[in-house]
Amino acid sequence: MTNITHDELARAVADAERAAALAGATVREMRGKDEEAEVGELLARIWGRTAENPVVPREFLRVLGKTGNYIGGAFLDGKLVGASLGVHSSPERLTLHSHIAGVLPETVGKSIGYALKLHQRAWSLERGIDVVEWTFDPLVSRNANFNIRKLGAFPLEYLENFYGAMADTINAGDLSDRLLVRWDLRDPQVAALAGGATPGPAPEGDVTVLLPDDIESLRVSDPAEAKRWRRAIRDELTGLFNDGAKVVGFERGVGYILQNASTEEKKTDED
Structure with a gap:
Protein backbone atom coordinates (compact mmCIF):
# COMPACT_ATOMS: atom_id res chain seq x y z
CA MET A 1 0.00 0.00 0.00
CA THR A 2 1.22 3.51 -0.81
CA ASN A 3 2.77 5.28 2.18
CA ILE A 4 0.44 8.28 2.45
CA THR A 5 1.23 10.50 5.41
CA HIS A 6 -1.26 11.63 8.02
CA ASP A 7 -0.67 15.27 7.01
CA GLU A 8 -1.31 14.55 3.32
CA LEU A 9 -4.56 12.82 4.14
CA ALA A 10 -5.68 15.53 6.55
CA ARG A 11 -5.05 18.20 3.90
CA ALA A 12 -6.95 16.21 1.27
CA VAL A 13 -9.96 15.85 3.56
CA ALA A 14 -9.83 19.54 4.47
CA ASP A 15 -9.55 20.53 0.80
CA ALA A 16 -12.58 18.39 -0.06
CA GLU A 17 -14.61 19.85 2.79
CA ARG A 18 -13.68 23.40 1.78
CA ALA A 19 -14.64 22.79 -1.86
CA ALA A 20 -18.02 21.43 -0.78
CA ALA A 21 -18.60 24.39 1.54
CA LEU A 22 -17.74 26.88 -1.22
CA ALA A 23 -20.23 25.13 -3.51
CA GLY A 24 -22.86 25.22 -0.76
CA ALA A 25 -23.09 21.45 -1.02
CA THR A 26 -22.82 18.38 1.14
CA VAL A 27 -20.72 15.65 -0.47
CA ARG A 28 -20.56 12.18 1.02
CA GLU A 29 -20.35 8.50 0.25
CA MET A 30 -23.66 6.88 -0.69
CA ARG A 31 -24.43 3.64 1.14
CA GLY A 32 -27.12 0.99 1.00
CA LYS A 33 -29.66 -0.09 -1.60
CA ASP A 34 -31.92 2.94 -1.29
CA GLU A 35 -29.14 5.51 -1.71
CA GLU A 36 -27.54 3.51 -4.52
CA ALA A 37 -30.90 3.41 -6.31
CA GLU A 38 -31.20 7.18 -5.86
CA VAL A 39 -27.82 7.60 -7.55
CA GLY A 40 -28.95 5.43 -10.45
CA GLU A 41 -32.11 7.49 -10.90
CA LEU A 42 -30.14 10.74 -10.84
CA LEU A 43 -27.65 9.54 -13.45
CA ALA A 44 -30.53 8.43 -15.68
CA ARG A 45 -32.04 11.93 -15.45
CA ILE A 46 -28.73 13.62 -16.26
CA TRP A 47 -28.11 11.42 -19.30
CA GLY A 48 -31.71 11.47 -20.49
CA ARG A 49 -32.29 7.77 -19.91
CA THR A 50 -35.39 5.94 -18.67
CA ALA A 51 -35.80 3.51 -15.79
CA GLU A 52 -35.91 0.72 -18.38
CA ASN A 53 -32.62 1.90 -19.93
CA PRO A 54 -30.50 3.21 -17.04
CA VAL A 55 -26.94 4.49 -17.34
CA VAL A 56 -25.91 2.13 -14.54
CA PRO A 57 -28.27 -0.75 -13.63
CA ARG A 58 -29.47 -0.87 -10.03
CA GLU A 59 -28.07 -4.37 -9.62
CA PHE A 60 -24.59 -3.23 -10.63
CA LEU A 61 -24.77 -0.28 -8.25
CA ARG A 62 -25.54 -2.78 -5.48
CA VAL A 63 -22.44 -4.78 -6.44
CA LEU A 64 -20.27 -1.65 -6.50
CA GLY A 65 -21.39 -0.65 -3.04
CA LYS A 66 -21.08 -4.12 -1.55
CA THR A 67 -17.55 -4.62 -2.87
CA GLY A 68 -16.15 -1.35 -1.54
CA ASN A 69 -16.03 0.77 -4.68
CA TYR A 70 -16.62 4.52 -4.79
CA ILE A 71 -20.17 5.91 -4.90
CA GLY A 72 -20.26 9.61 -4.06
CA GLY A 73 -23.22 11.96 -3.92
CA ALA A 74 -23.55 15.74 -3.77
CA PHE A 75 -26.54 17.42 -2.13
CA LEU A 76 -27.94 20.95 -2.30
CA ASP A 77 -30.52 21.76 0.36
CA GLY A 78 -30.97 18.05 1.01
CA LYS A 79 -31.56 17.18 -2.67
CA LEU A 80 -29.20 14.86 -4.54
CA VAL A 81 -27.88 16.87 -7.51
CA GLY A 82 -24.63 15.13 -8.45
CA ALA A 83 -23.00 11.73 -8.28
CA SER A 84 -19.82 9.90 -9.18
CA LEU A 85 -18.90 6.21 -9.43
CA GLY A 86 -15.42 4.68 -9.34
CA VAL A 87 -14.20 1.09 -9.54
CA HIS A 88 -10.95 -0.37 -8.28
CA SER A 89 -8.39 -1.34 -10.90
CA SER A 90 -6.15 -4.41 -10.66
CA PRO A 91 -4.62 -4.70 -7.16
CA GLU A 92 -1.02 -4.04 -8.16
CA ARG A 93 -1.89 -0.68 -9.75
CA LEU A 94 -3.46 1.03 -6.71
CA THR A 95 -5.67 2.96 -9.13
CA LEU A 96 -9.33 3.92 -9.08
CA HIS A 97 -11.14 4.20 -12.41
CA SER A 98 -13.78 6.91 -12.17
CA HIS A 99 -16.43 5.52 -14.50
CA ILE A 100 -19.03 8.28 -14.47
CA ALA A 101 -19.70 11.63 -12.85
CA GLY A 102 -22.41 14.20 -13.46
CA VAL A 103 -24.57 16.94 -12.01
CA LEU A 104 -28.06 18.15 -12.88
CA PRO A 105 -28.03 20.72 -15.71
CA GLU A 106 -29.38 23.48 -13.48
CA THR A 107 -26.37 23.13 -11.17
CA VAL A 108 -23.66 23.25 -13.85
CA GLY A 109 -21.16 26.01 -13.08
CA LYS A 110 -21.68 25.87 -9.31
CA SER A 111 -18.47 23.88 -8.64
CA ILE A 112 -20.38 20.82 -7.46
CA GLY A 113 -18.48 18.57 -9.87
CA TYR A 114 -15.23 19.96 -8.48
CA ALA A 115 -16.35 19.21 -4.92
CA LEU A 116 -17.20 15.65 -5.98
CA LYS A 117 -13.74 15.14 -7.48
CA LEU A 118 -11.99 16.38 -4.35
CA HIS A 119 -14.17 14.09 -2.23
CA GLN A 120 -13.16 11.23 -4.51
CA ARG A 121 -9.50 12.24 -4.11
CA ALA A 122 -9.70 12.19 -0.31
CA TRP A 123 -11.65 8.90 -0.35
CA SER A 124 -8.98 7.32 -2.56
CA LEU A 125 -6.05 8.54 -0.48
CA GLU A 126 -7.73 7.20 2.66
CA ARG A 127 -7.56 3.76 1.03
CA GLY A 128 -3.95 4.00 -0.13
CA ILE A 129 -4.89 4.80 -3.74
CA ASP A 130 -2.78 7.55 -5.27
CA VAL A 131 -3.97 7.53 -8.90
CA VAL A 132 -7.44 8.06 -10.36
CA GLU A 133 -8.11 7.62 -14.07
CA TRP A 134 -11.18 8.37 -16.16
CA THR A 135 -12.26 9.13 -19.70
CA PHE A 136 -13.86 12.20 -21.22
CA ASP A 137 -14.95 13.36 -24.66
CA PRO A 138 -11.93 15.16 -26.18
CA LEU A 139 -14.20 17.55 -28.09
CA VAL A 140 -15.83 19.05 -24.99
CA SER A 141 -13.72 22.11 -24.25
CA ARG A 142 -15.13 22.81 -20.78
CA ASN A 143 -14.34 19.26 -19.66
CA ALA A 144 -10.81 19.46 -21.03
CA ASN A 145 -10.30 22.73 -19.18
CA PHE A 146 -11.72 21.27 -15.96
CA ASN A 147 -9.70 18.07 -16.08
CA ILE A 148 -6.35 19.51 -17.17
CA ARG A 149 -6.24 23.04 -15.77
CA LYS A 150 -8.45 22.87 -12.70
CA LEU A 151 -7.64 19.34 -11.49
CA GLY A 152 -4.18 18.77 -12.94
CA ALA A 153 -5.02 15.47 -14.67
CA PHE A 154 -3.34 14.69 -17.99
CA PRO A 155 -4.33 12.57 -21.02
CA LEU A 156 -2.55 9.26 -21.50
CA GLU A 157 -4.30 7.68 -24.46
CA TYR A 158 -6.80 8.36 -27.24
CA LEU A 159 -9.56 5.70 -27.30
CA GLU A 160 -11.49 5.47 -30.56
CA ASN A 161 -15.24 4.84 -30.20
CA PHE A 162 -14.50 3.49 -26.72
CA TYR A 163 -18.06 2.62 -25.66
CA GLY A 164 -19.49 1.96 -29.11
CA ALA A 165 -22.92 3.44 -29.89
CA MET A 166 -24.51 5.17 -26.90
CA ALA A 167 -28.26 5.65 -26.52
CA ASP A 168 -28.53 8.77 -24.38
CA THR A 169 -29.38 12.40 -25.04
CA ILE A 170 -25.76 13.54 -24.67
CA ASN A 171 -23.93 11.05 -26.90
CA THR A 198 -5.05 29.41 -9.14
CA PRO A 199 -4.00 27.50 -12.27
CA GLY A 200 -0.89 29.08 -13.74
CA PRO A 201 -0.45 30.22 -17.33
CA ALA A 202 -0.60 27.52 -19.94
CA PRO A 203 2.84 26.07 -20.69
CA GLU A 204 4.55 26.51 -24.00
CA GLY A 205 4.36 23.58 -26.35
CA ASP A 206 5.29 22.49 -29.83
CA VAL A 207 1.78 21.90 -31.17
CA THR A 208 -1.74 23.09 -30.36
CA VAL A 209 -4.96 21.30 -31.27
CA LEU A 210 -7.91 23.69 -31.45
CA LEU A 211 -11.39 22.58 -30.37
CA PRO A 212 -14.82 23.91 -31.33
CA ASP A 213 -16.20 26.42 -28.83
CA ASP A 214 -19.29 24.35 -28.02
CA ILE A 215 -19.46 20.89 -29.57
CA GLU A 216 -22.64 20.05 -27.66
CA SER A 217 -24.58 22.88 -29.32
CA LEU A 218 -22.96 22.10 -32.67
CA ARG A 219 -24.23 18.51 -32.53
CA VAL A 220 -27.75 19.93 -32.47
CA SER A 221 -27.35 22.82 -34.93
CA ASP A 222 -25.05 21.14 -37.46
CA PRO A 223 -24.53 17.39 -36.89
CA ALA A 224 -22.48 17.00 -40.06
CA GLU A 225 -20.01 19.68 -38.96
CA ALA A 226 -19.80 18.10 -35.50
CA LYS A 227 -18.87 14.78 -37.12
CA ARG A 228 -16.19 16.50 -39.19
CA TRP A 229 -14.71 17.88 -35.97
CA ARG A 230 -14.75 14.38 -34.48
CA ARG A 231 -12.78 12.90 -37.35
CA ALA A 232 -10.35 15.82 -37.52
CA ILE A 233 -9.52 15.80 -33.81
CA ARG A 234 -9.24 12.01 -33.81
CA ASP A 235 -6.77 12.07 -36.71
CA GLU A 236 -4.72 14.91 -35.25
CA LEU A 237 -4.46 13.63 -31.68
CA THR A 238 -3.89 9.97 -32.55
CA GLY A 239 -1.18 10.98 -35.00
CA LEU A 240 0.55 13.12 -32.39
CA PHE A 241 0.24 10.46 -29.68
CA ASN A 242 1.60 7.80 -32.04
CA ASP A 243 4.64 10.03 -32.60
CA GLY A 244 5.22 10.23 -28.85
CA ALA A 245 3.79 13.69 -28.19
CA LYS A 246 2.26 14.43 -24.77
CA VAL A 247 -0.45 16.83 -23.68
CA VAL A 248 1.17 19.32 -21.30
CA GLY A 249 -1.65 21.84 -20.97
CA PHE A 250 -4.94 23.25 -22.17
CA GLU A 251 -6.24 26.76 -22.72
CA ARG A 252 -9.66 27.93 -23.82
CA GLY A 253 -9.46 29.37 -27.32
CA VAL A 254 -6.12 27.65 -27.89
CA GLY A 255 -6.96 24.02 -27.23
CA TYR A 256 -4.70 21.17 -26.26
CA ILE A 257 -1.04 22.07 -25.91
CA LEU A 258 1.33 19.23 -26.76
CA GLN A 259 5.05 18.70 -26.50
CA ASN A 260 6.84 16.55 -29.04
CA ALA A 261 8.83 13.54 -27.89
CA SER A 262 12.06 15.15 -29.13
CA THR A 263 11.46 18.20 -26.92
CA GLU A 264 10.81 15.99 -23.89
CA GLU A 265 14.02 14.05 -24.55
CA LYS A 266 15.99 17.28 -24.87
CA LYS A 267 14.62 18.56 -21.55
CA THR A 268 15.50 15.26 -19.86
CA ASP A 269 19.06 15.43 -21.19
CA GLU A 270 19.41 19.01 -19.93
CA ASP A 271 18.15 18.03 -16.48
Whole structure:
Protein backbone atom coordinates (compact mmCIF):
# COMPACT_ATOMS: atom_id res chain seq x y z
CA MET A 1 0.00 0.00 0.00
CA THR A 2 1.22 3.51 -0.81
CA ASN A 3 2.77 5.28 2.18
CA ILE A 4 0.44 8.28 2.45
CA THR A 5 1.23 10.50 5.41
CA HIS A 6 -1.26 11.63 8.02
CA ASP A 7 -0.67 15.27 7.01
CA GLU A 8 -1.31 14.55 3.32
CA LEU A 9 -4.56 12.82 4.14
CA ALA A 10 -5.68 15.53 6.55
CA ARG A 11 -5.05 18.20 3.90
CA ALA A 12 -6.95 16.21 1.27
CA VAL A 13 -9.96 15.85 3.56
CA ALA A 14 -9.83 19.54 4.47
CA ASP A 15 -9.55 20.53 0.80
CA ALA A 16 -12.58 18.39 -0.06
CA GLU A 17 -14.61 19.85 2.79
CA ARG A 18 -13.68 23.40 1.78
CA ALA A 19 -14.64 22.79 -1.86
CA ALA A 20 -18.02 21.43 -0.78
CA ALA A 21 -18.60 24.39 1.54
CA LEU A 22 -17.74 26.88 -1.22
CA ALA A 23 -20.23 25.13 -3.51
CA GLY A 24 -22.86 25.22 -0.76
CA ALA A 25 -23.09 21.45 -1.02
CA THR A 26 -22.82 18.38 1.14
CA VAL A 27 -20.72 15.65 -0.47
CA ARG A 28 -20.56 12.18 1.02
CA GLU A 29 -20.35 8.50 0.25
CA MET A 30 -23.66 6.88 -0.69
CA ARG A 31 -24.43 3.64 1.14
CA GLY A 32 -27.12 0.99 1.00
CA LYS A 33 -29.66 -0.09 -1.60
CA ASP A 34 -31.92 2.94 -1.29
CA GLU A 35 -29.14 5.51 -1.71
CA GLU A 36 -27.54 3.51 -4.52
CA ALA A 37 -30.90 3.41 -6.31
CA GLU A 38 -31.20 7.18 -5.86
CA VAL A 39 -27.82 7.60 -7.55
CA GLY A 40 -28.95 5.43 -10.45
CA GLU A 41 -32.11 7.49 -10.90
CA LEU A 42 -30.14 10.74 -10.84
CA LEU A 43 -27.65 9.54 -13.45
CA ALA A 44 -30.53 8.43 -15.68
CA ARG A 45 -32.04 11.93 -15.45
CA ILE A 46 -28.73 13.62 -16.26
CA TRP A 47 -28.11 11.42 -19.30
CA GLY A 48 -31.71 11.47 -20.49
CA ARG A 49 -32.29 7.77 -19.91
CA THR A 50 -35.39 5.94 -18.67
CA ALA A 51 -35.80 3.51 -15.79
CA GLU A 52 -35.91 0.72 -18.38
CA ASN A 53 -32.62 1.90 -19.93
CA PRO A 54 -30.50 3.21 -17.04
CA VAL A 55 -26.94 4.49 -17.34
CA VAL A 56 -25.91 2.13 -14.54
CA PRO A 57 -28.27 -0.75 -13.63
CA ARG A 58 -29.47 -0.87 -10.03
CA GLU A 59 -28.07 -4.37 -9.62
CA PHE A 60 -24.59 -3.23 -10.63
CA LEU A 61 -24.77 -0.28 -8.25
CA ARG A 62 -25.54 -2.78 -5.48
CA VAL A 63 -22.44 -4.78 -6.44
CA LEU A 64 -20.27 -1.65 -6.50
CA GLY A 65 -21.39 -0.65 -3.04
CA LYS A 66 -21.08 -4.12 -1.55
CA THR A 67 -17.55 -4.62 -2.87
CA GLY A 68 -16.15 -1.35 -1.54
CA ASN A 69 -16.03 0.77 -4.68
CA TYR A 70 -16.62 4.52 -4.79
CA ILE A 71 -20.17 5.91 -4.90
CA GLY A 72 -20.26 9.61 -4.06
CA GLY A 73 -23.22 11.96 -3.92
CA ALA A 74 -23.55 15.74 -3.77
CA PHE A 75 -26.54 17.42 -2.13
CA LEU A 76 -27.94 20.95 -2.30
CA ASP A 77 -30.52 21.76 0.36
CA GLY A 78 -30.97 18.05 1.01
CA LYS A 79 -31.56 17.18 -2.67
CA LEU A 80 -29.20 14.86 -4.54
CA VAL A 81 -27.88 16.87 -7.51
CA GLY A 82 -24.63 15.13 -8.45
CA ALA A 83 -23.00 11.73 -8.28
CA SER A 84 -19.82 9.90 -9.18
CA LEU A 85 -18.90 6.21 -9.43
CA GLY A 86 -15.42 4.68 -9.34
CA VAL A 87 -14.20 1.09 -9.54
CA HIS A 88 -10.95 -0.37 -8.28
CA SER A 89 -8.39 -1.34 -10.90
CA SER A 90 -6.15 -4.41 -10.66
CA PRO A 91 -4.62 -4.70 -7.16
CA GLU A 92 -1.02 -4.04 -8.16
CA ARG A 93 -1.89 -0.68 -9.75
CA LEU A 94 -3.46 1.03 -6.71
CA THR A 95 -5.67 2.96 -9.13
CA LEU A 96 -9.33 3.92 -9.08
CA HIS A 97 -11.14 4.20 -12.41
CA SER A 98 -13.78 6.91 -12.17
CA HIS A 99 -16.43 5.52 -14.50
CA ILE A 100 -19.03 8.28 -14.47
CA ALA A 101 -19.70 11.63 -12.85
CA GLY A 102 -22.41 14.20 -13.46
CA VAL A 103 -24.57 16.94 -12.01
CA LEU A 104 -28.06 18.15 -12.88
CA PRO A 105 -28.03 20.72 -15.71
CA GLU A 106 -29.38 23.48 -13.48
CA THR A 107 -26.37 23.13 -11.17
CA VAL A 108 -23.66 23.25 -13.85
CA GLY A 109 -21.16 26.01 -13.08
CA LYS A 110 -21.68 25.87 -9.31
CA SER A 111 -18.47 23.88 -8.64
CA ILE A 112 -20.38 20.82 -7.46
CA GLY A 113 -18.48 18.57 -9.87
CA TYR A 114 -15.23 19.96 -8.48
CA ALA A 115 -16.35 19.21 -4.92
CA LEU A 116 -17.20 15.65 -5.98
CA LYS A 117 -13.74 15.14 -7.48
CA LEU A 118 -11.99 16.38 -4.35
CA HIS A 119 -14.17 14.09 -2.23
CA GLN A 120 -13.16 11.23 -4.51
CA ARG A 121 -9.50 12.24 -4.11
CA ALA A 122 -9.70 12.19 -0.31
CA TRP A 123 -11.65 8.90 -0.35
CA SER A 124 -8.98 7.32 -2.56
CA LEU A 125 -6.05 8.54 -0.48
CA GLU A 126 -7.73 7.20 2.66
CA ARG A 127 -7.56 3.76 1.03
CA GLY A 128 -3.95 4.00 -0.13
CA ILE A 129 -4.89 4.80 -3.74
CA ASP A 130 -2.78 7.55 -5.27
CA VAL A 131 -3.97 7.53 -8.90
CA VAL A 132 -7.44 8.06 -10.36
CA GLU A 133 -8.11 7.62 -14.07
CA TRP A 134 -11.18 8.37 -16.16
CA THR A 135 -12.26 9.13 -19.70
CA PHE A 136 -13.86 12.20 -21.22
CA ASP A 137 -14.95 13.36 -24.66
CA PRO A 138 -11.93 15.16 -26.18
CA LEU A 139 -14.20 17.55 -28.09
CA VAL A 140 -15.83 19.05 -24.99
CA SER A 141 -13.72 22.11 -24.25
CA ARG A 142 -15.13 22.81 -20.78
CA ASN A 143 -14.34 19.26 -19.66
CA ALA A 144 -10.81 19.46 -21.03
CA ASN A 145 -10.30 22.73 -19.18
CA PHE A 146 -11.72 21.27 -15.96
CA ASN A 147 -9.70 18.07 -16.08
CA ILE A 148 -6.35 19.51 -17.17
CA ARG A 149 -6.24 23.04 -15.77
CA LYS A 150 -8.45 22.87 -12.70
CA LEU A 151 -7.64 19.34 -11.49
CA GLY A 152 -4.18 18.77 -12.94
CA ALA A 153 -5.02 15.47 -14.67
CA PHE A 154 -3.34 14.69 -17.99
CA PRO A 155 -4.33 12.57 -21.02
CA LEU A 156 -2.55 9.26 -21.50
CA GLU A 157 -4.30 7.68 -24.46
CA TYR A 158 -6.80 8.36 -27.24
CA LEU A 159 -9.56 5.70 -27.30
CA GLU A 160 -11.49 5.47 -30.56
CA ASN A 161 -15.24 4.84 -30.20
CA PHE A 162 -14.50 3.49 -26.72
CA TYR A 163 -18.06 2.62 -25.66
CA GLY A 164 -19.49 1.96 -29.11
CA ALA A 165 -22.92 3.44 -29.89
CA MET A 166 -24.51 5.17 -26.90
CA ALA A 167 -28.26 5.65 -26.52
CA ASP A 168 -28.53 8.77 -24.38
CA THR A 169 -29.38 12.40 -25.04
CA ILE A 170 -25.76 13.54 -24.67
CA ASN A 171 -23.93 11.05 -26.90
CA ALA A 172 -26.53 9.61 -29.28
CA GLY A 173 -25.61 9.86 -32.94
CA ASP A 174 -21.90 10.44 -32.32
CA LEU A 175 -18.85 8.23 -32.02
CA SER A 176 -17.82 7.69 -28.40
CA ASP A 177 -14.15 8.69 -28.75
CA ARG A 178 -12.54 9.37 -25.38
CA LEU A 179 -9.31 10.57 -23.83
CA LEU A 180 -8.07 8.50 -20.90
CA VAL A 181 -6.61 10.82 -18.25
CA ARG A 182 -4.45 10.14 -15.20
CA TRP A 183 -4.77 12.13 -11.97
CA ASP A 184 -1.73 11.70 -9.75
CA LEU A 185 -3.30 12.51 -6.41
CA ARG A 186 -0.02 13.18 -4.58
CA ASP A 187 1.59 15.27 -7.32
CA PRO A 188 2.59 18.68 -5.89
CA GLN A 189 0.70 20.56 -8.61
CA VAL A 190 -2.44 18.50 -8.00
CA ALA A 191 -2.17 19.07 -4.25
CA ALA A 192 -1.69 22.81 -4.78
CA LEU A 193 -4.74 23.05 -7.06
CA ALA A 194 -6.81 21.05 -4.58
CA GLY A 195 -5.70 23.49 -1.91
CA GLY A 196 -7.13 26.41 -3.86
CA ALA A 197 -4.16 27.55 -5.95
CA THR A 198 -5.05 29.41 -9.14
CA PRO A 199 -4.00 27.50 -12.27
CA GLY A 200 -0.89 29.08 -13.74
CA PRO A 201 -0.45 30.22 -17.33
CA ALA A 202 -0.60 27.52 -19.94
CA PRO A 203 2.84 26.07 -20.69
CA GLU A 204 4.55 26.51 -24.00
CA GLY A 205 4.36 23.58 -26.35
CA ASP A 206 5.29 22.49 -29.83
CA VAL A 207 1.78 21.90 -31.17
CA THR A 208 -1.74 23.09 -30.36
CA VAL A 209 -4.96 21.30 -31.27
CA LEU A 210 -7.91 23.69 -31.45
CA LEU A 211 -11.39 22.58 -30.37
CA PRO A 212 -14.82 23.91 -31.33
CA ASP A 213 -16.20 26.42 -28.83
CA ASP A 214 -19.29 24.35 -28.02
CA ILE A 215 -19.46 20.89 -29.57
CA GLU A 216 -22.64 20.05 -27.66
CA SER A 217 -24.58 22.88 -29.32
CA LEU A 218 -22.96 22.10 -32.67
CA ARG A 219 -24.23 18.51 -32.53
CA VAL A 220 -27.75 19.93 -32.47
CA SER A 221 -27.35 22.82 -34.93
CA ASP A 222 -25.05 21.14 -37.46
CA PRO A 223 -24.53 17.39 -36.89
CA ALA A 224 -22.48 17.00 -40.06
CA GLU A 225 -20.01 19.68 -38.96
CA ALA A 226 -19.80 18.10 -35.50
CA LYS A 227 -18.87 14.78 -37.12
CA ARG A 228 -16.19 16.50 -39.19
CA TRP A 229 -14.71 17.88 -35.97
CA ARG A 230 -14.75 14.38 -34.48
CA ARG A 231 -12.78 12.90 -37.35
CA ALA A 232 -10.35 15.82 -37.52
CA ILE A 233 -9.52 15.80 -33.81
CA ARG A 234 -9.24 12.01 -33.81
CA ASP A 235 -6.77 12.07 -36.71
CA GLU A 236 -4.72 14.91 -35.25
CA LEU A 237 -4.46 13.63 -31.68
CA THR A 238 -3.89 9.97 -32.55
CA GLY A 239 -1.18 10.98 -35.00
CA LEU A 240 0.55 13.12 -32.39
CA PHE A 241 0.24 10.46 -29.68
CA ASN A 242 1.60 7.80 -32.04
CA ASP A 243 4.64 10.03 -32.60
CA GLY A 244 5.22 10.23 -28.85
CA ALA A 245 3.79 13.69 -28.19
CA LYS A 246 2.26 14.43 -24.77
CA VAL A 247 -0.45 16.83 -23.68
CA VAL A 248 1.17 19.32 -21.30
CA GLY A 249 -1.65 21.84 -20.97
CA PHE A 250 -4.94 23.25 -22.17
CA GLU A 251 -6.24 26.76 -22.72
CA ARG A 252 -9.66 27.93 -23.82
CA GLY A 253 -9.46 29.37 -27.32
CA VAL A 254 -6.12 27.65 -27.89
CA GLY A 255 -6.96 24.02 -27.23
CA TYR A 256 -4.70 21.17 -26.26
CA ILE A 257 -1.04 22.07 -25.91
CA LEU A 258 1.33 19.23 -26.76
CA GLN A 259 5.05 18.70 -26.50
CA ASN A 260 6.84 16.55 -29.04
CA ALA A 261 8.83 13.54 -27.89
CA SER A 262 12.06 15.15 -29.13
CA THR A 263 11.46 18.20 -26.92
CA GLU A 264 10.81 15.99 -23.89
CA GLU A 265 14.02 14.05 -24.55
CA LYS A 266 15.99 17.28 -24.87
CA LYS A 267 14.62 18.56 -21.55
CA THR A 268 15.50 15.26 -19.86
CA ASP A 269 19.06 15.43 -21.19
CA GLU A 270 19.41 19.01 -19.93
CA ASP A 271 18.15 18.03 -16.48
